[in-house]
Amino acid sequence: MLGATHPDRAAQIVDQWRAERPDLDTSPFLVIGRMHRVANALTNELVRVYEDFGLGEGEFDVLATLRRQGGDYALTPSDLSEQTVVTSGAVTKRVDRLEARGYVERKPSGTDGRSRLVALTPAGKKLIDEAFTAHIDNEARLVAVLSPSERAGLEQGLLALARSLGV
Structure with a gap:
């Protein structure tokens, strides 16, 4: 009890x-x-x-990763895999779903004819901007229970633990 x-x-x-x-x-x-x-x-x-916003966790991650690059920047599937810490196969599935819904597009690389880049479409940028705003509001709500000093202590403690684990 x-x-x-x-x-x-x-x-x-x-x-x-x-x-x-x-x-x-x-x-x-x-x-x-x-x-x-x-x-x-x-x-x-x-x-x-x-x-x-009609997104799964992985789809949100891909859109947010593309969006935070700034401008019309595009990433290779390998870059997405590295930055989202999932396999290239998982990235491919996520990108396929997002492309089918019109949120990302694949385009030829300007430097490697065999490589494709993944970029946000205007609809994808609009969606992730709205979803990310709601996400940050949600995160603020979730940590609001902590005082500023508790939050700072937790941030530092988690950083130390993450570093010790190599993440």
Whole structure:
């Protein structure tokens, strides 16, 4: 039962393990377990906004990656794969879906006749601008529970952890 002695499920799990394995320091689970649960909940909250614009998480990622390049800039599928951290096959599927809906176009590379570039269409730029505005508003809502100092501390802690993991 959660309550004064167990503020959340992670604390309850740690207490259970402490009773069963007092020889182990299970306190790291208070960070890792909570981060895992928060990450899953955040993904659900973020995806809801993408769905409001008819996009999946991967499609939003491709459009946002193209948009943040600036101007009429286009990327190769390999560049998209690297910047979205998914396989080239996954990028191809995402680009195919977005192209079929008129949000991106493939065009010949000016430097390599065999290569194609992926670029936003005007409709794609309009969509990602609207979706990204809603996304940032949603992220602001999600972190509003944190004080400025809590947020800064969390940012620094997550940065240190990310660096240690090479991400």
